[in-house]
Structure formats: C-alpha cells, structure tokens
Amino acid sequence: MGKGRKGGAHPKSLIFFLLVLFLCCVHVDGHPNYKDALSKAILFFQGQRSGKLPSDQKLTWRSNSGLSDGSAAQVDLRGGYYDAGDNVKFNFPMAYTTTMLSWSTLEYGGRMGAELVSVRVAIRWATDYLIKCATATPGKLYVGVGDPNADHKCWERPEDMDTVRSVYSVSAGNPGSDVAGETAAALAAASMVFRKVDPVYSKLLLKTSKNVMQFALQYRGAYSDSLGSAVCPFYCSYSGYKDELVWGAAWLLRATNEGSYLNLLKSLGGIDGTDIFSWDNKFAGASVLLSRRALLNKDNSFEQYKQQAEDFVCRILPNSPSSSTQYTKGGLMYKLSQSNLQYVTSITFLLSTYAKYMMSASHTFKCGNILVTPTTLRKLSQSQVDYILGENPMKMSYMVGYGPDFPKRIHHRGSSLPSLARHPENIRCDGGFQPFFYSSNPNPNILIGAIVGGPDQNDFYRDDRTDYSQSEPATYINAALIGPLAYLAGSY
Numbered sequence: 001m002g003k004g005r006k007g008g009a010h011p012k013s014l015i016f017f018l019l020v021l022f023l024c025c026v027h028v029d030g031h032p033n034y035k036d037a038l039s040k041a042i043l044f045f046q047g048q049r050s051g052k053l054p055s056d057q058k059l060t061w062r063s064n065s066g067l068s069d070g071s072a073a074q075v076d077l078r079g080g081y082y083d084a085g086d087n088v089k090f091n092f093p094m095a096y097t098t099t100m101l102s103w104s105t106l107e108y109g110g111r112m113g114a115e116l117v118s119v120r121v122a123i124r125w126a127t128d129y130l131i132k133c134a135t136a137t138p139g140k141l142y143v144g145v146g147d148p149n150a151d152h153k154c155w156e157r158p159e160d161m162d163t164v165r166s167v168y169s170v171s172a173g174n175p176g177s178d179v180a181g182e183t184a185a186a187l188a189a190a191s192m193v194f195r196k197v198d199p200v201y202s203k204l205l206l207k208t209s210k211n212v213m214q215f216a217l218q219y220r221g222a223y224s225d226s227l228g229s230a231v232c233p234f235y236c237s238y239s240g241y242k243d244e245l246v247w248g249a250a251w252l253l254r255a256t257n258e259g260s261y262l263n264l265l266k267s268l269g270g271i272d273g274t275d276i277f278s279w280d281n282k283f284a285g286a287s288v289l290l291s292r293r294a295l296l297n298k299d300n301s302f303e304q305y306k307q308q309a310e311d312f313v314c315r316i317l318p319n320s321p322s323s324s325t326q327y328t329k330g331g332l333m334y335k336l337s338q339s340n341l342q343y344v345t346s347i348t349f350l351l352s353t354y355a356k357y358m359m360s361a362s363h364t365f366k367c368g369n370i371l372v373t374p375t376t377l378r379k380l381s382q383s384q385v386d387y388i389l390g391e392n393p394m395k396m397s398y399m400v401g402y403g404p405d406f407p408k409r410i411h412h413r414g415s416s417l418p419s420l421a422r423h424p425e426n427i428r429c430d431g432g433f434q435p436f437f438y439s440s441n442p443n444p445n446i447l448i449g450a451i452v453g454g455p456d457q458n459d460f461y462r463d464d465r466t467d468y469s470q471s472e473p474a475t476y477i478n479a480a481l482i483g484p485l486a487y488l489a490g491s492y
Contacts, residue, residue: 044449080129102189104483111490155432176223180216181244341454408442
C-alpha cells in the first residue's frame, strides 16, 4: 500500500493551532458557537478520507491509503470515505451520508458562509467515488471495499492496511435495490448542489443517478441477501429496500421534476409509519422531502406525504399523545443503545427542515390537542444540538475538539494510533491493540469535529475506546447535523 508521508507540524504552528482549537469561544451571546461547530463538523470528513490526499489536507496526521482499492476486480475504486472507526468503505452508509450532506447544502447552503465551499468538497470526495462504483463495469454496482470481518480483527492505521481489500458488488443475479436506491438518491441530491457551480459535473451525477435507479428497479432484492457476511451485521438492510426505492424516486423527482418519478412513487404505494430515520430506514426522510411539494407548492397530490411527515413528528415530540420516543432526564432523545446520536442527528435534521417548510407555508398542525408550530420543532431541534455541544448533565461536548471537555479516547484506528510522521514503522494487524487500543491515554491525533455515539440512557458517557457503542464516530452522525448547525449558525 502506498504511504504518502507528510512531515510533522512546526512546533509554533502546532501551538497556534491548539490555541485556536481549545480557546475559541464556546458560547456566543449565551448560545453554543454554532459557526465553530459547523466548521469542525465538516472538517471531520477529512479524517475519514480514503485514497490520495490533496495538498490542502488540514488533518495532516492522515496520509494516503487504499491506493490499490478496486484492483481485486481490475477496476479503480480509490477514494470515498471510511464509514467510522474502521478502514472499510461501506457504500450503503456512505451514500446516505452523501445524500444528507447534499440535502443540508440545498436547504441551508445560504447560511453556511465560507463553509459552503468546504461542504461541496466533502460531497465531491464521496460522489467521485460513487460515480466510479456505478460506471466501472456495465451491469454492476460496486458497493464496498475491504473485508469487514478481517478488518475488525485488526487495529491498524489506514495507511498501513495489510488486510484483504475485497471488492463487493451487486448485479442482476445478486441484486441490491437498497444500496442502489440510496446511491441514486445521493447522486441526484448532489447533482442539484453542483447545478450552478459545475453544470457539467451536475449532469454526469444526474445521468448516473438515473441509470443506478433503473438498475435498482429492474433487479429487485436486498443487498444483505446477496452479500451476507460482507455487510451483515455491520450494515444489514433491516428495513428492506422499499424505503430506498421511495427515497431514490423522491430525490430524482426533486432533481428532474419528471412525471415518471411521480408515477413511480404512486406505484410503490404508501409510506410506512415510523419513529426513526437513519442510514437504514428512509421512510421518514422521504415523507419530509415529499411534503415540501404539499406545503411550498400547494400540490394536493402530495398531501399524504405531509400527513405522514406529521405523524412522524407526533411520534417524536415529548408531549405528544402519540409519542413513542424516550428522552433522558437531561433531555436527549434516546432511541437505541448502539450509537444513539446517529438517530438524534438525523431526526433533528428532519425536525429543523420540516419547521422550515412549515414556516414558509405559514402552516401549523396538531398532535392530538397539542398545537405544533415551527417554533415547537425548532426549539426541540436546538435543544438536541445544544446537548451534543455540551449543555448536558456531563457538561461535555460530544463533538471532538469542540469546547473545553470532549471525548479523548474515541474508538477510531487512525486517531488512536501514532501518525506516520511520529511512528514511520508499519503497525501490523494486531500490532496496535496492546500499546494503543487498550491504553488509557488520550488518542494522539485529534479527529476534529467527530461526533461520537454518545451517552447512555442515564446521560452517562464512559470515555472508553473499547466501548464502540458510545465512543465511535461515524460519517452519517456528522452528515445529518450539518443542516441544523448551519441553520443555527445563521440565526445567532
């Protein structure tokens, strides 16, 4: 594996960098510094990059990795992101991450200021890779690189990977409508991000999206069934693939306004009621996305999606008679014990965005006898963001590098192992466990902006590298919070 080594930072510049990192004002006018948090949340994606890193890479403890990815199938699959604290490229969550980054940009780009350029770069790092996956071999969609079972037995830097870089794909004989539908959604959403700034690239994204969606529809089946232990239990498609077909069709309808995608939505039938939104289950996201037409365009044919979006909101609001969402004593939504903040950030995005649509349409609704206004949703959304940024019983930020106290021992290979500049010798598969993984020392490399899995149902966080359910960051946790952070950064 090629290792592009970068020199260590100059001591004076390092001191200045740390002063900026730790002494930057945490509060602005009594609120968390949302602008600082937004900048760091986007910077995080540089730490997850696979492939050859550019000269303007800011997280310089990372170096080139995965430079032979795709060679096992004689194709070029370099690039993209490692999903979390491991060194595997799982396209299902990566595509969802890309969709959420793009949706954030479409809704809140005007509030991002200088960060708009940075978030476009983060999106393109993923879409360049996803285009390769969709076009490298006719009749195939590549959906992952790296054997997850082998990778998870190792604790090594991505720059040192010596595990097998298996290549996984779906095809007519081994379908994957879920991962294909999500990839189509990601490319369609991104095509709108680049429509004005790079129209040629935008057209390529949209053309590829249409082709991948056609593939998803023509060869129906769950990628979990086709790929088995290569994706399960890591990113099984537990919710099936109908939600991704609806999601992909919804995004292509927004990107093209073509009647064929409206007809497709009708043929797919109703959306299931839910109280969750994640890389696996897209029904709530599709409801909110499609409700936009009912609220902003006054199109009655989308009324059912508005009703479903409001049913979802009523299952989330703490005082709603139909609420099915647990909250901790500290006020955090609590859905599942494993990486709970992934659900918090994704649901917070939907609350923030539905509030935006409601405000534009001067719309309110009721959950039972409870009146719901845009302010209702914005207050709950802001409370979740503020909790993540340190307004919680632990008085700690769950975003690495933000605030005076944040997770120091995150479950992340690259962050927890010394950089190539500090330790030029290879760290082999099992070489990182005893001196580094099991160490009680803080991680040597700060993965700025990473949002971890978060505290337990009692608001308690164990800053323990071995507890991946709490201490592991992931691309999709961050991606969903970019929109709410941008909204708040532009409001305060």
